[in-house]
Amino acid sequence: MRENPGFPFTRHGLELASMSLSPIPVDAEGLNIDYGFQHEPNTDLVVVTPGQQAPLGPTLSLARRLRLLDWAAKEGAWVLEDDYLSELQLTARAAPALASLDRGQHVIHIGSFSKTTSPALRLGFVVAPLPLVSRFAELAACLAPSPWLSVQLGMAQFMHDGHYMRILRRMKRLYVGQRDALLKCLDERAFETTTAGLSLLVRLPDGVSDISIARALLEFGLGPAPLSPWYASPASARSGLLLAVATSPERNLVNSCDRLREVIRRYT
Ligand SMILES: Cc1ncc(COP(=O)(O)O)c(C=O)c1O
Incomplete structure (x- = not known):
């Protein structure tokens, strides 16, 4: 199951992996998982942007998060959490990652520094449940070389020293200002x-x-x-x-x- 509408490159990537995709509608609480379970009872994987749905924006509600995790545990299925915006939630505090509720069982969490720091870094990360780790390591090594070790270590130090949190706060302030100016201009x-x-x-x-x-x-x-x-x-x-x-x-x-x-x- 995947979100409809959803990130076109995700759709393309899953199609390249020969997966059969079921588009599931999105509403004010995010991915409509009940619709999904009703229409696609034999799903093996749910791909979702729970933090802020891409592109419409709603956050996946807590009730749906719990039902999704419950379903994944019962079915032994996987949930791919695309956390592409991370803490960059402009209207409120960012919701905790779905993976934090799941505690390493069924959620594969994908993070990226593209939006929070710079897309030029080409730096992201996957937090995978233990049984999947070696498979992911194998595939990642095969598909695309990771950025230079110096970039990875630099980012780790950057986070450790608190600069990343400062950057996030600064970017959030900047973007809220830009959003409000744009919104005003469009409203007028x-x-x-x-x-x-x-x-x-x-x-x-x-x-x-x-x-x-x-x-x-x-x-x-x-x-x-x-x-x-x-x-x-x-x-x-x-x-x-x-x-x-x-x-x-x-x-x-x-x-x-x-x-x-x-x-x-x-x-x-
Ligand atoms: C929903 C969604 N997922 C993933 C990505 C990919 O991010 P990255 O630049 O890390 O490949 C984007 C980028 O715009 C996105 O909008």
Whole structure:
């Protein structure tokens, strides 16, 4: 089972691994696991972004977390937790990782320093239940070499010395400021907007091509991600634009929002 909508590269990666994927809807409590269990009772793996669902943003509720873990324990199944945003929760305190509730039984936790520090590091980590560790080590060594040992040790020291927590706090403050400025600018132009993780989601009427709008916006140096490719099939896709808070223009924000409105108007 995987989230629908969900991260397109995850879908592609699982397909490359020849897995048969069941897209499961997402609502205000995150992945709708009851729907999933009802429609896909023979699932071996659930892939989920419990912290802040990608791309819509809700946090997986505690009730659903407990049911998911209970199910995994009963079925001997695995849950892949993609914790891509880690502590970067702008609207509240970040929820504890699902893996912390599970205590090394059925959750495979994937973390990344891409959003919290820099994607240029290409540094991430997996916390796997003990029976899977050697298999993961084998595959990781085979698929992609890890970054230089100096980068890994540097990050470990960075965390140990408390710099990582400081960076997280600083980035959070910076991003909250950028999000609020962007939100205000969009509100003033009467966009229907919701906060979704580190993005703002601008909803578009269904049937409007968010891909064409995103392409047209490139001409103005604006690169929002269209929402529809995150859905499993065009039939279930909703239309929208995900505006990244982290790369929101600091200067000319007003101009950029005007351009956005202009281009959207052309297509709606
Ligand atoms: C949901 C989700 N998972 C995983 C990743 C991948 O992160 P990384 O840069 O560590 O490969 C991203 C990156 O945007 C993401 O949005």
